């Protein structure tokens with residue numbers, strides 16, 4: 014198995030704050046990771062490192078066969094798909110949905126103001142269909158619901174055919190039906206053997222799609238546990254991560270968690 018990403022002793026400090034503390038991690042081609050941890054645990058920081066958007070204070074970051082710091086990050090970044098609320102806020106609200114997806118290819122190829130290739134258009138439309146929003150192709154991004162925006166962003170992240178897909182809280186802010194619909198779509202993606210190596214960040218085990226193979230639990234910038242999800246997502250590990258006695262369960266591949274204090 015080829016390592017798509019490798020972190021060794023990765024530490025990120027800002028002033029006195031330690032955002033990530035000696036994180037070790039190997040992501041291989043067929044892995045689909047979920048990263049779970051409380052607010053401020055360092056999840057977004059870790060994604061920024063894996064997206065080559067941030068450099069570690071200490072440690073080594075290997076991405077797609079290169080060591081970050083020894084290669085041109087502008088060549089590396091287009092090979093990594095990233096979605097986050099911060100990035101969504103930078104997308105032009107007046108742009109058509111299909112163009113939001115298409116412009117990912119633009120940015121990579123530097124074809125500003127040129128005609129889109131027909132095949133790019135076809136790919137963008139196929140991705141909108143895969144994300145089940147092809148009926149919204151001509152709407153402007155600003156008119157979309159939160160769930161539709163999340164789907165547009167994921168289609169955009171997939172547009173460049175990335176080797177690593179990073180999704181920061183893709184179900185954040187969605188209502189129950191919206192969350193379930195997105196988890197369903199992401200399950201299709203993660204169960205597809207041709208999908209890229211992926212990492213999804215969430216606060217909630219209920220948001221873990223089918224097809225996720227590995228779990229990393231993060232608290233205070235440190236890895237509490239990491240490995241195959243069935244072995245890692247346990248009562249003991251989840252309780253240690255959130256500093257609360259929790260019971261975790263799995264039914265038909267979907268996860269749930271609750272406090273044991275009141276319910277035993």
Ligand SMILES: Nc1ncnc2c1ncn2[C@@H]1O[C@H](COP(=O)(O)OP(=O)(O)OP(=O)(O)O)[C@@H](O)[C@H]1O
Pocket residue numbers: 027028030031032050051052053054055056057058059216
């Ligand atoms: N420039 C900075 N200086 C000091 N502390 C910072 C800086 N940037 C981030 N932090 C802190 O680092 C910690 C980790 O932040 P990060 O956004 O990675 O956490 P997170 O797990 O994604 O949190 P959330 O679930 O709330 O989104 C937080 O406590 C945050 O306040």
